[in-house]
Amino acid sequence: MIKKMANTYLFQGNPRYYDMDTYLATHSYIYWRCPNYKDKIQIGDKAILWRAGKKAGMIAVGVIVEIPTPASKIQFPELLGQRFWTSDEMDVDDIKIGIKIKDVRLTYDESSTSREHFKLNPIVSKHRIITNPTGTVFKLEGAVADAMFLDWNNTSDLEIGESTSSEIFDSEGKYRYVLHKRRERSSALRKAKVKHFLTTNDFIHCELCRVNLNEKYPSSLSEGYIEVHHINPISTLAEHTPTHIDDLILLCPNCHRMVHRTKDAEKNLEDLKVWFLDK
Ligand SMILES: [Zn+2]
Ligand SMILES: [Zn+2]
Incomplete structure (x- = not known):
């Protein structure tokens, strides 16, 4: 049997409407509104979480663990709590996608995986997330996703300082420790x-x-x-x-x-x- 290659999707959030920084500091599972690609996204596809606004850039990576589902039927409805929303744009018929978070970097650093940084990348700079970043979910072509993950993995985790993301992926114990520190911070x-x-x-x-x-x-x-x-x-x-x-x-x-x-x-x-x- 031929194993299907995982695709990568980028999920953009606006900190003006949703406090994703606090959410990501305290949770390792997130639901994202998914108005498009709902018949395409599959379990095991990769996810990049992107913060819009002044401190725009890549702030987390993860994997899709729940395919697009109406908000009323998701696995962990308690995670949709309104407290992180500054506006009530949530609707029970909203299509939600469940993402397990693998690694998070909340400290903004222009030279690392920020929008400013990717503007200088010959491949990423041509993508819509840089040229015309309106929307919530973007599909990334293989080369764009590879370029973004490369920079993510090459940057040491400035926030944690004790580990790089590849180490986190390799060692469950270390990942837990980093997650522990992240929560405490x-x-x-x-x-x-x-x-x-x-x-x-x-x-x-x-x-x-x-x-x-x-x-x-x-x-x-x-x-x-x-x-x-x-x-x-x-x-x-x-x-x-x-x-x-x-x-x-x-x-x-x-x-x-x-x-x-x-x-x-x-x-x-x-x-x-x-x-x-x-x-
Ligand atoms: Zn402690
Ligand atoms: Zn003491």
């Missing part, structure tokens, strides 16, 4: 957690050793500094589970480092909680 979640913490605490402190960094260091440096740790390891979460505030704990850099000192962060955290009980 989501500024929207961080802000929400800190705000929530201050409803029951007078000041920000480490939830393990209780250090107040603002007291220990000059406030010019420590003001507002605290790290956020995600309690549930990614591996025990369902593919699509969004992050909740109760899944997060505020830690000073030392405690956070200790929690991640060995692979079993969940156990380390529990042990350290006990350790600090009688300190």
Whole structure:
């Protein structure tokens, strides 16, 4: 049997209408509105997520795992929550496509996989996403897709700094770790957690050793500094589970480092909680 070659589709989102940055920082499964190509897109086809607007460019790569389906019949309807939308353009008869996210880069860097960067690429620059970027779903010819994936894979992940995307694809463990870090670095979640913490605490402190960094260091440096740790390891979460505030704990850099000192962060955290009980 001849195996059909996977096609690549580019999905463009406008941050003015949909907060895709926050969504991608906290989820690894996304539904996209798919008004065209609905009879063409197949499971296993590749997906490129593209941010429109001032910081335009490629921000994630993934694979199609749910073929175009009416919104009322998709597998994980809870992921269509309205909270990421700034307008209510969603409709139950909208055709949605399910994409499993493999790698995300949310930090804008003009020299990396931005629209500005691809304008200089002899192949990509001729594509509609550069010349006339109106629409939501674009099919990419093989050469265009190859050129884009090449640049994506050649750029080290500036946001993570510890890994390149090819390594992420190769090693499930590393991918999970990177995903863990990405969730912890989501500024929207961080802000929400800190705000929530201050409803029951007078000041920000480490939830393990209780250090107040603002007291220990000059406030010019420590003001507002605290790290956020995600309690549930990614591996025990369902593919699509969004992050909740109760899944997060505020830690000073030392405690956070200790929690991640060995692979079993969940156990380390529990042990350290006990350790600090009688300190
Ligand atoms: Zn601490
Ligand atoms: Zn952590």
